[in-house]
Amino acid sequence: KQDTYILGIETSCDETAVAIVKNGTEIITNVVASQIQTHKQFGGVVPEIASRQHVEQMTLVLEQALKEANLLPSELSAVAVTEGPGLVGALLVGIQAAKAFAFANNLPLIGVHHIAGHIYANALVTELEFPLLTLVVSGGHTELVVMKEHGDFQVIGETRDDAAGEAYDKVARVLHLPYPGGPHVDRLAMEAEEKVSFPKVWLEEGSYDFSFSGLKSAVINYKHNAEQKGEEITPSAVAAGFQESVVEVLVTKTMRAANEYGVAQILAAGGVSANKGLRTALKAACEKAGIPLVIPPLSLCTDNAAMIAAAGYHMFLAGKRSDYALNGRPGMEL
Numbered sequence: 001k002q003d004t005y006i007l008g009i010e011t012s013c014d015e016t017a018v019a020i021v022k023n024g025t026e027i028i029t030n031v032v033a034s035q036i037q038t039h040k041q042f043g044g045v046v047p048e049i050a051s052r053q054h055v056e057q058m059t060l061v062l063e064q065a066l067k068e069a070n071l072l073p074s075e076l077s078a079v080a081v082t083e084g085p086g087l088v089g090a091l092l093v094g095i096q097a098a099k100a101f102a103f104a105n106n107l108p109l110i111g112v113h114h115i116a117g118h119i120y121a122n123a124l125v126t127e128l129e130f131p132l133l134t135l136v137v138s139g140g141h142t143e144l145v146v147m148k149e150h151g152d153f154q155v156i157g158e159t160r161d162d163a164a165g166e167a168y169d170k171v172a173r174v175l176h177l178p179y180p181g182g183p184h185v186d187r188l189a190m191e192a193e194e195k196v197s198f199p200k201v202w203l204e205e206g207s208y209d210f211s212f213s214g215l216k217s218a219v220i221n222y223k224h225n226a227e228q229k230g231e232e233i234t235p236s237a238v239a240a241g242f243q244e245s246v247v248e249v250l251v252t253k254t255m256r257a258a259n260e261y262g263v264a265q266i267l268a269a270g271g272v273s274a275n276k277g278l279r280t281a282l283k284a285a286c287e288k289a290g291i292p293l294v295i296p297p298l299s300l301c302t303d304n305a306a307m308i309a310a311a312g313y314h315m316f317l318a319g320k321r322s323d324y325a326l327n328g329r330p331g332m333e334l
């Protein structure tokens with residue numbers, strides 16, 4: 001059987017990324033040019049600046065990936081690119097590059113959902129076993145997704161307001177930590193000797209949805225009240241309390257869904273799955289329940305193109321193709 005090499009391109013937010021993946025599982029090359037240093041000074045991603053930096057980086061990253069892989073374009077099987085969701089200007093840079101490369105080399109073009117990519121990052125570390133449940137926790141998404149087979153995504157719960165990563169980044173801002181704040185809140189929480197108690201939001205009984213904006217407000221109010229009284233807050237205690245509230249709700253709902261759907265595997269996906277508190281709690285809960293847990297290594301949790309190539313591989317096998325009318329879809333549904 002001939003090997004299938006998929007070239008993946010990802011530019012939905014602030015990472016310009018190109019990767020080549022063999023047979024949906026083996027990373028040949030995975031190049032990520034991060035813009036974090038640029039956006040840091042603004043405390044968040046500035047969409048117009050992101051688009052412009054993607055334009056500057058795109059060709060360089062693509063060239064580097066091809067060079068590292070030591071493959072000819074004719075040895076590739078298809079080009080997979082993030083179609084959405086994301087920042088439209090940023091998405092368009094990757095999509096145009098994918099179209100040009102596919103056209104010039106006579107390769108099929110496949111538009112991939114960014115969250116499908118995050119889920120398929122797990123296919124790069126293990127063989128997926130169905131039915132499976134993925135806890136998707138990124139800067140833009142918090143979702144519980146059940147998959148009964150490749151390409152079949154059933155969203156059984158999602159956030160009604162802020163994404164988990166967004167809540168982390170906002171709380172980090174309140175604590176004057178640099179952007180992106182998630183890793184800093186995580187580190188502080190790990191160092192904490194005490195914990196402030198914050199509410200845990202469960203929503204209606206049986207719901208798999210999430211809500212994090214109330215928790216974020218609780219942290220803001222806590223700091224405000226302390227300031228009014230002229231008291232100092234302990235940032236690590238705030239971080240630990242916030243993290244406990246987020247992690248407990250995420251893990252409890254994940255395990256309840258895993259039981260209800262009788263899944264063979266639980267996966268974690270997205271930038272927040274890099275969180276040490278979440279990884280530890282999820283691991284303990286899965287061990288207790290006897291359900292295998294898969295969490296990608298940190299470099300595959302955050303945005304990258306290997307995950308897009310891995311998801312694209314299964315779409316390629318399923319015969320899915322995009323045409324040259326492919327457009328960025330900022331609000332694309334899974």
Ligand code: KG4
Pocket residue numbers: 013137138139140141164165166168169180181182183186270271272273274275276301302303
């Ligand atoms: O998946 P991702 O790289 O980009 C999106 O598609 O959104 O996720 C980025 C998010 C940011 O909000 C960042 O603060 C968060 O993931 N993050 C973390 C950690 N590492 C990254 N949040 C909590 N703890 C971490 N260790």
Ligand code: ZN
Pocket residue numbers: 114118138139270271302303
């Ligand atoms: Zn992402």
